[in-house]
Amino acid sequence: MDAIARHLIAEYYGCDPEQLDRPERLRPILEQAVVEGKATVIKTSLHQFSPQGVSGVVILAESHLAVHTWPEYGFAAVEILVCGEAPDPEASHRYLLQQLKPSHHTVRMLQRGDLQTAMRYFAAPSQA
Amino acid sequence: MDAIARHLIAEYYGCDPEQLDRPERLRPILEQAVVEGKATVIKTSLHQFSPQGVSGVVILAESHLAVHTWPEYGFAAVEILVCGEAPDPEASHRYLLQQLKPSHHTVRMLQRGDLQTAMRYFAAPSQA
Secondary structure (H helix, E strand, O other): OOOOEEEEEEEEEOOOHHHHHHHHHHHHHHHHHHHHHOOOOEEEEEEOOOOEEEEEEEOOOOEEEEEEEEEEOOHHHHHEEOOOOOOOOOHHHHHHHHHHHOEEEEEEEEEEEEEEHHHHOOOOOOOO | OEEEEEEEEEEEEEEOOHHHHHHHHHHHHHHHHHHHHOOOOEEEEEEEOOOOOOEEEEEEOEEEEEEEEEHHEEEEEEEEEEEEOOOOHHHHHHHHHHHOOOOOEEEEEEEEHHHHHHHHHHHOOOOO
């Protein structure tokens, strides 16, 4: 399989609930995680929920990085989706571990899209 | 396992390359997909890449929906991450299939975060 993109998906448990509830503290962490992963920030959106929780999504030149937090559980759902060879989503993940300090985490890597399958089903635009 | 969130991840092959390259056509499709899935749009961000390709991310009250397109392969990477019982990410996915009309697709559903694990590692904030 020749993947079009790579999707790192991680669960962070036992994080500091206060840190998870502050978008202004999370923004520079997410953006630096992108830099650590050799990717490029296009646009960052953070949203604070009531009574608690933050969603942070960074659109990248290479796809996106997203963190959703549940301070009431000390939990954050983390993902980094990147295309191309250059980005290193594991490096972004290692930086996020250093910053969010989960006492336990799990991680999995998905291959997204198969290039051979894409070319088999590709329908070129009809010529005008 | 008592999942904190559900993550539907799909690969759409053989889509119309022209449709995949137009953020103004994708925006209402993504936002209606959220409605079909009984979720709530907070904020939609679309970005068009040069020479081609679109990233569309909708922050939801329930997490996010994201579509990244590769018109050069007729390929779109789709995902819908939701917390809570009410949202129906399969319904969002069915609507996206109707609109983007891939000639082939694959789909998988991930459980994100285990509530029992979260409570085991939860560190309540220290009292001031």
